Amino acid sequence: MSHVTCIEFISFLDAYVDEELDAGTRATFDLHLLICPSCRAYLASYRETIDLVRGVAEKEEELAHDAPAELIDAVKHVKR
Amino acid sequence: MPGLAVAIAETRYAEDMQPSDSARPDERQLIERLRAGEETAFEQLVDDHAAPLLAVTRRILRDEEEARDAVQEAFVAAFRKIGEFQSESRVSTWLHRIAVNCALMKLRVRARRRERDVDDLLPQFDADGHQQHSSATWKESVEDVLQREQSRALVRECIDRLPESYRVVLVLRDIEQLSPEVVAEKLQITRDNLKVKLHRARQALRTLLDPYMRGAM
Numbered sequence: 001m002s003h004v005t006c007i008e009f010i011s012f013l014d015a016y017v018d019e020e021l022d023a024g025t026r027a028t029f030d031l032h033l034l035i036c037p038s039c040r041a042y043l044a045s046y047r048e049t050i051d052l053v054r055g056v057a058e059k060e061e062e063l064a065h066d067a068p069a070e071l072i073d074a075v076k077h078v079k080r
Numbered sequence: 081m082p083g084l085a086v087a088i089a090e091t092r093y094a095e096d097m098q099p100s101d102s103a104r105p106d107e108r109q110l111i112e113r114l115r116a117g118e119e120t121a122f123e124q125l126v127d128d129h130a131a132p133l134l135a136v137t138r139r140i141l142r143d144e145e146e147a148r149d150a151v152q153e154a155f156v157a158a159f160r161k162i163g164e165f166q167s168e169s170r171v172s173t174w175l176h177r178i179a180v181n182c183a184l185m186k187l188r189v190r191a192r193r194r195e196r197d198v199d200d201l202l203p204q205f206d207a208d209g210h211q212q213h214s215s216a217t218w219k220e221s222v223e224d225v226l227q228r229e230q231s232r233a234l235v236r237e238c239i240d241r242l243p244e245s246y247r248v249v250l251v252l253r254d255i256e257q258l259s260p261e262v263v264a265e266k267l268q269i270t271r272d273n274l275k276v277k278l279h280r281a282r283q284a285l286r287t288l289l290d291p292y293m294r295g296a297m
Contacts, residue, residue, distance in 0.1 A: 005209030014279040042203070042215040042286075045293065049286040050254055051222040056235045057139060057255040059226055067130035071148050075126050075155045 004032045009039050013046055107171045114162045126155060129172065133179040139251050140183040142240060150186055154179040180256065184266055187248060195243045201284035218293035225293075238288040246281035253278050 009032050015021050016029050033040050113121035130151060137150040157178050165174060204212040225231045239247060252263045253274075264274045 005205075006203075006211045007205040007209040010203055010211075010283075014275065014282070038211045038214040041217045042211070045215065045218050045286055045290065046282060048218055048222050048293070049282055049289060052225065052235050052289065053239065053250060053254045053285070055222055055226040056232050056239070057251075059232055060139075060236075061132070061135045064131060064135050067134045067151070068148070071134065071151060072126055072130050074148075075130065075152050076123060078152060078156055 004028055006032075006036060006039055006042075009033075009036070010042060013043065016043075017047065017050075108167055110171065111162070111165055111167065122159065125158075125171070129175050130155075132172070133175055136176060136179050136256065137183040139255060140180065140248060141186060142247075146186050147183070150179060150182040153182040157182065176256075177262075180252070180258070180266065184248075187244065195245060198243060198246055198280050198284035201287040202280065203283065203287070215290075216294055218290075219295070220293070231292075234292055235289065238285055238292075241288060242281060242284055246277060246284060249274065249277045250281040250285065254282075 009016075009029060012021070012029070016026065019026075021029065033043065110121055110124065114125065133151045133154055134147060137147040137154075138144070141147045141150060154175060158175055165171075203215075206212055225235070239250065242250065249263065249267070252258050252266070253260070258266075260271050260274055264271045267274065269277070
């Protein structure tokens with residue numbers, strides 16, 4: 001692959017982010033990034049999307065209160 | 081109540097074991113007490129793990145009642161199979177997988193709705209392969225966005241707007257961080273299909289977040 005367009009870059013973006021591309025293909029993708037500000041912005045926001053998903057879940061878990069007492073009681077009751 | 085989800089969680093838990101993720105000494109002791117049928121050990125297990133398991137089932141189901149039922153079913157499945165628990169696994173990992181199974185079973189038995197696809201939320205391209213609408217850098221850092229409750233709620237709202245099958249893939253892979261093999265098996269799809277679905281889910285969510293993030297929430 002000597003040249004990629006935005007559609008190819010974005011179609012295989014997950015493979016690029018997950019570092020699944022071979023060295024040659026990755027270099028071609030890197031070249032596209034150098035000349036395409038729109039794909040650079042897309043790549044950054046794609047990564048930030050993943051970080052936001054994880055971050056929100058972590059924050060929710062951090063702020064979560066204890067499990068409701070009635071649930072704890074119900075589980076213990078079922079066991080008995 | 082115990083049912084199909086419990087049965088499936090019971091049969092599947094063994095394949096979810098993570099050999100490299102072994103039980104700590106205090107956990108081994110707890111397991112021994114559980115196997116001996118000590119009531120206080122069961123109570124400790126529930127007290128220690130109910131909250132994190134509820135967080136997992138809430139993320140998958142987005143329905144409080146179903147999420148609580150799934151936790152209850154997960155504990156029932158775990159109680160029944162405690163004799164087969166292998167100490168190569170952490171208790172939390174083992175319970176996490178059982179809870180995921182119970183939650184996924186509930187998703188499957190939900191009335192099958194006609195699910196819209198995410199095509200409209202994917203980037204569009206010109207005939208020459210360039211992006212039809214240029215992407216712009218987001219204004220604020222992820223860390224700053226996560227600091228504000230209102231912004232986190234907005235991100236959560238966008239995640240919940242994804243069609244269920246896409247949302248679940250995103251939750252299992254990007255939040256629960258289960259391996260592609262495990263997720264593909266649980267969702268009964270191929271690994272290739274999973275990969276495509278995850279990429280589409282992330283792109284769709286990115287599109288939903290874009291207007292807020294460009295202007296900074």
